Amino acid sequence: MIDRAHHVGIAVKRLDDGLALYRTLGLEPESVEDVPTEGVRAAFLRAGDVRVELLESLRSDGVIARFIERRGEGVHHLAFATDDIRGAMGRLRAAGLELVDSEPRRGAHDRLVAFVHPRSAHGVLLELVQDTD
């Protein structure tokens, strides 16, 4: 169902500032991409098996902008990979978890993604990613 962690999503005010910090740690972005459907610019960095997704809002009313307004910059979500996102969503829904999405949507790298509401996950927004690469 879910076989591994995929990435940690971090909300930043300015992607360039976030990237500068991770460059200081020795990490270069593998990709930087606008995801208009999510209203974000996303950069992926990899440290060994762990990916970090830095997210800057492209809109003042976007989910990342609103998150930063309420809670400041910081960890936004934890993503897990699955090869069957619809199956995983069905199982989680059947187990009583509240899903943000009724259908998978297109995320960064054109991957299918769906979110589990933090209310159902001890305060953590969970992302399911159907990873094809």
Ligand code: ZN
């Ligand atoms: Zn993510």
